[in-house]
Amino acid sequence: xxxxxxxxxxxxxxxxxxxxxRVMGNAGVNMRAATIADTxxxxxxxxxxxxxxxxxLALKEAGFTARVTExxxxxxxxxxxxxxxxMELFEKNGVNIEYxxxxxxxxxxxxxxxxxxxxIDRGLKILGENGVDAIASFG
Amino acid sequence: xxxxxxxxxxxxxxxxxxxxxxLKKQVTHLYEKVPFYRKKMDDLGVTPGDIxxxxxxxxxxxxxxxxxxETYPYGLLACPEEDLVEIHTSSGTxxxxxxxxxxxxxxxxxGEVMARCIGMCGGTPSxxxxxxxxxxxxxxxxxxHHGAQKMGCNTIPAxxxxxxxxxxxxxxxxxxxxxxxxxxxxxxxxxxxxxGIDFRDLHLKAGVxxxxxxxxxxxxxxxEKLNLQAYDIYGLTEIIGPGVSNECEAHxxxxxxxxxxxxxxxxxxxxxxxxxxxxxxxxxxxxTRQGTPIIRYRTRDITYLWHDKCSCGRxxxxxxxxxxxxxxxxxxxxxxxFPSQIENVLMQIEETQPHYQIVIDRDRSQLDExxxxxxxxxxxxxxxxxxxxxxxxxxxxxxxxxxQINVNIKLVEPKSIERSMGKAKRVIDKRNL
Numbered sequence: 001x002x003x004x005x006x007x008x009x010x011x012x013x014x015x016x017x018x019x020x021x022r023v024m025g026n027a028g029v030n031m032r033a034a035t036i037a038d039t040x041x042x043x044x045x046x047x048x049x050x051x052x053x054x055x056x057l058a059l060k061e062a063g064f065t066a067r068v069t070e071x072x073x074x075x076x077x078x079x080x081x082x083x084x085x086x087m088e089l090f091e092k093n094g095v096n097i098e099y100x101x102x103x104x105x106x107x108x109x110x111x112x113x114x115x116x117x118x119x120i121d122r123g124l125k126i127l128g129e130n131g132v133d134a135i136a137s138f139g
Numbered sequence: 140x141x142x143x144x145x146x147x148x149x150x151x152x153x154x155x156x157x158x159x160x161x162l163k164k165q166v167t168h169l170y171e172k173v174p175f176y177r178k179k180m181d182d183l184g185v186t187p188g189d190i191x192x193x194x195x196x197x198x199x200x201x202x203x204x205x206x207x208x209e210t211y212p213y214g215l216l217a218c219p220e221e222d223l224v225e226i227h228t229s230s231g232t233x234x235x236x237x238x239x240x241x242x243x244x245x246x247x248x249x250g251e252v253m254a255r256c257i258g259m260c261g262g263t264p265s266x267x268x269x270x271x272x273x274x275x276x277x278x279x280x281x282x283x284h285h286g287a288q289k290m291g292c293n294t295i296p297a298x299x300x301x302x303x304x305x306x307x308x309x310x311x312x313x314x315x316x317x318x319x320x321x322x323x324x325x326x327x328x329x330x331x332x333x334x335g336i337d338f339r340d341l342h343l344k345a346g347v348x349x350x351x352x353x354x355x356x357x358x359x360x361x362x363e364k365l366n367l368q369a370y371d372i373y374g375l376t377e378i379i380g381p382g383v384s385n386e387c388e389a390h391x392x393x394x395x396x397x398x399x400x401x402x403x404x405x406x407x408x409x410x411x412x413x414x415x416x417x418x419x420x421x422x423x424x425x426x427t428r429q430g431t432p433i434i435r436y437r438t439r440d441i442t443y444l445w446h447d448k449c450s451c452g453r454x455x456x457x458x459x460x461x462x463x464x465x466x467x468x469x470x471x472x473x474x475x476x477f478p479s480q481i482e483n484v485l486m487q488i489e490e491t492q493p494h495y496q497i498v499i500d501r502d503r504s505q506l507d508e509x510x511x512x513x514x515x516x517x518x519x520x521x522x523x524x525x526x527x528x529x530x531x532x533x534x535x536x537x538x539x540x541x542x543q544i545n546v547n548i549k550l551v552e553p554k555s556i557e558r559s560m561g562k563a564k565r566v567i568d569k570r571n572l
Contacts, residue, residue, distance in 0.1 A: 007522035
């Protein structure tokens, strides 16, 4: 299953992040995870949230450049080497990772890693074949 | 030294007679040989018979840069093609370039006026001239070269770039005169510092700096850092290249080699000739050029002219350092850039909108830094930084190819660049020129 991720283009200017998060708050969207990829001039804010389509509309209305893309979310076993197992699985099968970041499932306190891989369908297939569940959404 | 005392110190009235004679000769020749000029004169109802003194020049039609482009390559050639011995084209302009064609006599004249300029900077035949202007289609390199050779200076054709080698040449061959853009001079100063070279240990006495605007502050900085006297030189491909005018040791205006290039100042709106001392658009007529002479060429540069009793003894009319442009042309690192060129490049890149803003500043070493802010096209926004970096690199490369200079590209949010109802404010120039 794929998880929807909201990405927002953020110019490297004062207060831009505050504005994005306020717009989402006002739209009644609850965020689950957020990470920023930054370069010297701009950043891309990646967000996992409830109601990503609604959040997207709210952001666009507020003049932001944003889009919804799909990523893979994997619950990790809470033990040493849990992440390494997944990484090795991808590596062995030639699934390239563009980026990844980790977050927590709010109710269970369990770690979830978000993967953006080159070929998302293939990534999911590999996980499935190896008995790893990809989450569909954040509860 | 005064290279050509007869010409440079001639009595003003005497010179005007000569200018009138040359003008009549040139106009008669062009009327017969260049259909473009015959038509323009016929349209105004002027014939060579109406030109009897330099005062009559106002009867003649103007020539514009667009006309030079439209007649490219040889539409304005006033001599047989086989008489050409060298050609140059204007730098960094979009689409069709502008041709400068030189006969043997033109090259001699170019060398002559450029030698005068070197003389105005205190140059003599025993000087070693290190020429760090770009060689090639740009007139800067070869123009200075011809002049230095004419004077009999040992000429080092270093060309621009390769700064470490520049400094090595300067030290090893005891260069006494440096010719380059003022910003490159300051860049050399930085590099020298890093290499542990002190200009006080070198032999430079004068620098001939041009091809881009510079300020008095920059002059002071160059003089201090490079331990030399800095002189301003002016020229343009359409007229000859470097050698049109130059500062003398009085550092009070640039003497125009007006026996070859007759200057006028006009009101850019009406075309009316303005009296001496009034600011307006600079116009040049090539009185002696054979290859591609031009009648009343509108340079779009703004300045004013005056005569004074210069302490150097020259009677040549003076022009003030350029005060601006009548169009939106920018000079970035010595390259002429029009905002429309930037727009054209952006139009061809699907990932961006042609909404942009250029911010120009001088960096630590006084080189022009150009930042181009471009809006990302919404459809191409990606969740991956590498995709946006790819777009940025693509724009940078396209700009480099078109403008011949490096431009820092800054991607900004769509619709973040101010839209204006009238003329968009495309350029923010923070340089103190």
